[in-house]
Amino acid sequence: MNNILVIMADGVLFASWLFLVAVGLTLIYGVMRILNIAHGSLYTIGAYTGAVFVIAYCQKSNWLPGSYLVLLGAAILAGLILGTIMERGVLRWFYGKEVVLQLLSTYAIFLILEDVYKLVFGVKPYYAYKPLLGAGNFIIGGVNYPRYYLILFFMAVLAGILLWLFINKTRFGKLVLAVIHDPEISLAMGIKIDRVYIVAFSLGAILAALGGAFTAPMIAVVPGLAVEVIVISFAVVIIGGLGSFVGAGLGALIVGLVRSFAVHYVPALELFTVYFVMAAVLLIRPQGLFPTKEVRKI
C-alpha cells in the first residue's frame, strides 16, 4: 500500500516537471504549426540563467523565498529575450514555407545555441542546490521528498491554470484560438497574425525557460541538456496529441506514472519508459490521445 502511494507520488511529481517542460512546445505548435526543436535550448538558457542568478543571490542573501522569485525572474527574462530573438530573427523568415524547412530552421538554431552556451557558460557544471536543500523535506508513505518538489508541482499546476485562463478567458486568448482554428480566415477577419505569433512564441519560450530554471537546483547544469528535453517533451506532447493542452497534461501524467512504476519494479528500463509509452500510444492511436483533426479537401 505504502509502495503504491510512493509510486503515485513519484509519478505525479515527475509528471509536473514533464508538463512544465513540454507545455510550451505544444502551445507553439498549436498556434504556429511549427515544431520548435530549439525548445530544449530555451529550457537550457532557463537553467543556466536560473543557476547563475541563484548562485549570485545566495551569496548575498539567505531568504529562501527570494531565491524562487529569482528563478522566476531569470526564466521570464531569459525566455523573453531569447524567444524574441529566435522568432523575430529567424523563424519569421520561414513562415509560409515548407514544413520541412521550418523544422530545419529550428534545428539549425538548436545546433547554434548548443555551442553558444558552451562559449558563454563554459563546459563546467553549475550547481545551484540552495533552493532545493534549503527547503527541507516532507514525508509520503515513509519516504522523504524535498519540499522543493511541491514548488515544482505548484508551478506546473499554476502554469496550466494560467494558460487555460489566458486562452479561454481573455480577449487576446480568443484571437489565439481563432488563429489555431483557421489562420487564413483569421487573417481575412483582420487579426494581426504576426502579433499572435510573437505572443504565443514568447509565452512558449518563457514556459520552456521556466521549466529549465526550476530544474536547475535539482541538477548539475551542463552542456547537452537540450536534446533530451526536446525528445522527452516531444514524446509527452505527441502522446497527448500535438497542439492539445489537455493532452500535454495527460501525456505528462501517463509518462510520469509509467516511469515511476518502472523505477520501482524494473529500474533498468527507466530510461526507456518515455519511448515505450510513446511507441505504444502511436501504434494504437497514431494521432495521439487528443488529436487535432484535419482532413484535406479534394
Next chain:
Amino acid sequence: MNRTSQQTTLIVLLGFMVVLGFILPDWMRYLFTVALCKAFVVLGIVILLRAGLVSFGHALFFAAAAYSVAFSANLWGIREALVLIILGVLASLALAAIIGLLVAGYREIFFAMLTLAFSMAFFGVLVKAYKFTGGTDGLHIPSPTILGLQFSPEISSIAKYFLTLFCLLIVVYLINRLVNSPFGYTLRAVKENEIRVSYMGCSVRKAVYLAFLISGGLAGLGGSLITFDVGHIDPYLSYWTTSGEFVFVALLSGTGNVFACLGGSVFVEFIKTYAFKYAPYTWQMVLGGIMLVVILFSPGGLWALYENLRRRMKMGGKKFDAIT
C-alpha cells in the same frame, strides 16, 4: 546533365579517386575514407529527402551496423571484411524494418522527431549495456582481412580505401538506377502530392517504408565500413550530433546529384577536422549557421544553386526557382 557528360564525369572522378588512393599521405587517406563512409549515410538521407522526409536519427543505423560488426568480430571471431559488411548491413536493415513500421505512417515533424527519439533511445541502450558495448568506452575492432588477405598496416589503409571506394561505386550505380526508376519518381511524387500518388494505385506507406529500408541499409553499409577504418567505436556514433552532421551534408549537397553528396562529405570532414583543432565549441555553430543560410536562400543545396546559375546564364537572366 546528359548521359554522356555524366559518364565522363564519373570516369574522370573515378580515375582521380584511384590516383588519390595511392598518392595521399596516410592521415589524409584516412580522412578521405572516413568521409566516403559517411557519404553512404548521406546518400541514404538524400533518398528520404527526395520523398520530402527528414531523418534526424540516421546515426542509429550507422551505429547499429558498426556495433554488429564489432560483436561479430569480437564474439564470433569473424575477420573477413565482406562477411562483416553483410552482417552489419543486415543488422541495420532489420532495425530499419522494425522502426520503419512505426514511422512510415508519419511525415514531416513526426517523422523527423520519431527518428530522433529512436536514435536517442538506441544511444541510451549502447551507453547502459556496458557489459556488451563497453559503455562510453566503446569497443575495439581488430583489423579485418579482405578477401582472406591480411595486409600490413601501411598497405591495409590503402586496401580499406579501395574497399570503400569499390562499395561506393556499386552504390552510386544502384542509386542512379533507383533515381531514374519509376520508384525514384514515385518518391518525388510522394513529396509533392500524396493524394495523387495513392490515386495512381500506389501505396504511399509502402513507398516510404521501402525508401526507409534502403536508406537504413545504406547507413548500415557506411557504418560497417567505418569500423574497419577507425578501429574503435563508441556510442557517440549514434548520438544526435552525428545524425545532425549527416543531415547537414545532405542539405548542403542537395538532392539533385549523387556526386555532390560525395564532394560535400569530403569537404565537411576536412573542415571539421580543422575546426576541432583550431576552434573548439564552434563546430555545431558553424553547421547551424550555414544550414540556416542554405535553407533560406537555396533549399535545394549548393548544387541547386550551381544549376540555377547555369540555367540563368543560359536563359539570359530569366528567373528560376530552386529545384528541391
Next chain:
Amino acid sequence: MPLLEVKDLSMHFDAIVAADNLNVTVDAGEVVGIIGPNGAGKTTFLNLVTGYLKPQKGRIMLMGKDIVGLRPHEITAMGVARSFQMPQLFLELTVLENILVALATGSSRSLHSWRPLKNKERINEAHEILDRLGLDEMHNRLAGEIPEGDRKLLDVAMAFALKPKLLFMDEPTSGVSTEDKFQVMDRLMNVLNQSEVTTVFIEHDMSVVRRYAKRVLVFNEGKVMADGHPEAILKKETQSIQGVEIKCCK
C-alpha cells in the same frame, strides 16, 4: 453484373448530410453525368466510392466485390481512376513526367521495377496521350507553370493514363473558359469514347451534360433526385427537381 453498384450509402459530417441512402448503379460502357447544386454531395460521392472517405453505412460493389474499407490505392489498383476538382499534379515534374509516372504505376506494380521510368515505349505512349488531348506541345514544361485549364486536362490525362475500367471526373471543365468548354470536352470525350472507358463526370453546366452524357443523375442534399436520359430529365423541368435545375444552370 453492373460495373459499380452503390447501395444505401450514407455519410454525415456532423449536421450536414452528404449522402443519404444513395443508390446508384453504373453499367460498363456508360457515360454518366452528375449534376446538382453546391453541397449536393457530388464530390463526396466520388470520395466515398474511391475510398478517400469511409461511408457510415451502405455497400459499394465494384464488379461484384464489396470495396468499402479499402484505401484509395487499393481501389485504384482495381481499375478505378479519378480526376480532381482542384488538379492534383506533381508541379515540379514536367508535363510528360507526370504522365510517365502515371503510366508506370498504372500499368503494373512497377514500384519494384528496375527499368528506367523514361524508356522509349513509355515515352511514346505518354506523347500519344498528351497529343490526343492537345497538351503535347507543352510536354517539357513543369506542370506548375502551365495554365489552369491545361492543368485540369493534365489531371484527367493522368487518370486516363492508368487505363481504368471506370473513370470519374470531378468537374473537368471548371477551370476552362465558357467559349473553350465544348472544345475541351469534345477532345476529352473523343479520347474516352475511343478507349471505351466507362465514365462518370460531375458537371455544373446542364448544356455540357446534355451533350455528352447519355444518362444524368441529379443530386441534391445527398440524394439522387432524378436518374435518366438528359432530355427526359429536362422535360420534367416543371416538376419537383426544377428548383435544383435553376440553381445549377445559371
